[in-house]
Amino acid sequence: MLPQKPPTEPSHRWTFPQLFGLVKRNPIMLSRWVIRWAVVGTACGLFAGLYWYILELITHALEQFTGSSLLIVMPLAGLVIGLVIYFLGNPGEIAVIVDNIHFRGGRLDARKNPSMLLASLVSISAGGSAGPEAPLVQVTGSFGTWFADRLNLDGEELRSMSLAAMAGGFTALFGAPLGGAMFALEILHHQHVVEYYEALLPAIVSSCASYLVFAAITKLGIAPTWHFPHYTLDNIDDFALAIVFGIVGAIAGWLFMAIFRGCDRLFAKIPGPIYVRTTVAGLGLGGFGAVLPLTRYFGHQELEAVLDGSFPVFFLLGLAFAKMATISLTVTGGWRGGFIIPIFFTGACLGKAIAALIPGMNPALAMICTMAALNAAVTRTPISTTLLLSKLTNFAPFTPILFASLVGFFLAPKVPLITSQLKSHPEAIAE
Numbered sequence: 439m440l441p442q443k444p445p446t447e448p449s450h451r452w453t454f455p456q457l458f459g460l461v462k463r464n465p466i467m468l469s470r471w472v473i474r475w476a477v478v479g480t481a482c483g484l485f486a487g488l489y490w491y492i493l494e495l496i497t498h499a500l501e502q503f504t505g506s507s508l509l510i511v512m513p514l515a516g517l518v519i520g521l522v523i524y525f526l527g528n529p530g531e532i533a534v535i536v537d538n539i540h541f542r543g544g545r546l547d548a549r550k551n552p553s554m555l556l557a558s559l560v561s562i563s564a565g566g567s568a569g570p571e572a573p574l575v576q577v578t579g580s581f582g583t584w585f586a587d588r589l590n591l592d593g594e595e596l597r598s599m600s601l602a603a604m605a606g607g608f609t610a611l612f613g614a615p616l617g618g619a620m621f622a623l624e625i626l627h628h629q630h631v632v633e634y635y636e637a638l639l640p641a642i643v644s645s646c647a648s649y650l651v652f653a654a655i656t657k658l659g660i661a662p663t664w665h666f667p668h669y670t671l672d673n674i675d676d677f678a679l680a681i682v683f684g685i686v687g688a689i690a691g692w693l694f695m696a697i698f699r700g701c702d703r704l705f706a707k708i709p710g711p712i713y714v715r716t717t718v719a720g721l722g723l724g725g726f727g728a729v730l731p732l733t734r735y736f737g738h739q740e741l742e743a744v745l746d747g748s749f750p751v752f753f754l755l756g757l758a759f760a761k762m763a764t765i766s767l768t769v770t771g772g773w774r775g776g777f778i779i780p781i782f783f784t785g786a787c788l789g790k791a792i793a794a795l796i797p798g799m800n801p802a803l804a805m806i807c808t809m810a811a812l813n814a815a816v817t818r819t820p821i822s823t824t825l826l827l828s829k830l831t832n833f834a835p836f837t838p839i840l841f842a843s844l845v846g847f848f849l850a851p852k853v854p855l856i857t858s859q860l861k862s863h864p865e866a867i868a869e
Contacts, residue, residue, distance in 0.1 A: 472643055475602050478585055479644030482578040482606030483651025489555075489577075490610075490656055493570065496563035497735075504731065508565070508724035515564035516720025519773055520713025522556045528712070529554035529774065532572055533856050535579060535604075536626055539634075544597025548580040554774060561773040562736060564720075565727055567764035568775025569736035571611050575622070575776075578607035598637035605641035606648030613658060615645035617825030624819040625856070663830045664741055669802040671835035679799075680807045680838035683789065684845025687811025690788055691846060694762045694781070694816060695855050701766040712772050719771020726764050732757055733764045736775065737783030744786055745805075754791035758784050781816055782827070785809030803838060806831055810839045811846030816855050820847040 503511045523529070529550040538546050558573035582603025586596040601622055609618030619641035623634055652658070708715050727734035732743060744754075761784045765777050789805030796804075810827050814820040820843035828836035 471640070474585075474589065474599075475640045475643040476647040478582055478599065478603050479606040479609075479647030479649075480651050481581060481585075482574075482603055482644065483610055483648035483655070485578060485581070486574055486607060486610030486648065486652050487655030489559075489570065489574065490652075490658075493559060493563055496559060500563050500565070501735075505728055508727045508734075509721065510724075512564060512724030512727065513717050513720040515560055515566075516716040516718070516723075516771070516773065517713055519557045519560050519720075520711065520716035522560070523553055523712050523716070523772065523774075526553035526556070529557065529576065531769070531774075532575070532625070532776065535576060536856060539597065539601065539626055543593065544583070544600040546576065546580040546583045546600055548584055551577050551580060558774040561768070561775050565734040566723060566768040566773040566775060567733065567736060567761065567780045568768045568773060568777055569611070569738070569779040571608060571776035571778055573774065573776075574607035574611055575604045578610075579604040594634075594636055597634065598640045601634060601637040602640035602644035606644040609645035609648050610652040612826050612830065613649060613653065613663065614826050614829035615649045616642065617822050617829055618649075619645040620822035620825055621819055624822045625817060627818070663738070664745060666745060666802040666806065666831045666833065667800065669800050669833065669835070671838065676803060676838055677841055679803060680841040681845055683792070683804055683807035684811040684842035685849065686788065686792060687785055687808045687813075687842060688815045688846045688849035690758070690762075690785065690808070690812045691815025691850055694765070694784070694812070695851060697762050698766040698770065698855060701763075702770040705770050705772075716772040719767050719773060722767045722771070723764055723773075726760055726767075730757060730760050733760045737761075737779050741779075741783045741786050744783070744790060749790075751791045751794050754787045754794070758787035758791070761787065778813060778817065781813045782809045782830075785812040788812070802831075802833065806833050807838055807842035810843040814843040814846035815850040818847060818850065818854050818856075820844050 500511065500515075527550060535546065538544070554573050554576050558568075558570065561568055562570060579600050580603075582600040583596065585603070586592075586599035589599075591599060605619040605622035608621050609615050612618050612621075619638065622641055623637060626634065705715050705719070708718060723734075732740045734740075744757075749757075761780060765780045765784070768775065769777060785808040786805045789808035790801055792808070793799040793801040793804035806827055810820075810823050814823045817823070820840070823843045824836055824840045827833065827839050833839060
């Protein structure tokens, strides 16, 4: 009798029934994969903690500049950002990451990391309306690619490892392992919730490891990020209100994308190297920051000020519009960072303004549902948006958030803001 060949390690493209069968047949083999995913998540959490620590140090040094001084500080910051990109190369944005996942087998280029790290640190700490999620995802995702290369992985296994690392980067910032894992997969498409479903379990394991490490380092993500007014779901009419707020958020999404594309066209007309565009963007951001200080920075702390403060309705509406403009100036002007939390800030301002106009309206329901719908309309991520906001706000009955997110998703423009979401398959390019 011929000796039996040792069992080969199965493809990483598993369905959940196959996973359960694998546990029964060979738990050691699955444990090997779990350890790999956990190692990736641990490394991502360590990096995210270090990045956050450095970002806070620089931010504390620059946030002392206020008022008219921003008309000097912000353009100078823009010049530094532009020079970094000019000499170290353009690190790209989330659209480039999406393209790499679709068409380069999930391979993210680590050579872009120095430019992304330096440019994003200056962009965020100086007060641009962009958050750390984009640099975290780029750097952690490229680490996942590097780690997969060390293990001689390719195909779906390599893509899943990169996605697992991206999920760890998302989770470190948002403090929601399940929401971060879903976001890393859902952001890749404008119609399908999760196409690379084989990466779901790796993303969840990596997110959990990243969350524990980042929370231990920074003490962030344990409690809710924002303290919204108490809300109890005890009336079925609240679902109708959630749908109404979803429509408001979707309309705001259309408006935001119009402003964003208008700014993109304007900056495309500015001649010269990229540092000219980033400097002009800095001047615009400095002007907004001098007049409306709450538009400065990405909204992590500023949203709490909106929650605690008592502002007139027209001020909140103007603040929401100004935040849309600063997000657009930041991203299209060449500054580096993500726009998820700034979008949440914009939705909170709109929701609070609407709640002030309707007697007896619970402001938490209005704000969170508008935040959810606006983000789902712009990023096309209804499921992960629901999970993230439920964790960030401690809004326990998340069903109204889901209703609002789905309304924002289904009423969003046909062409998404992240146009590379359309290209989930090579044949989509020809359509």
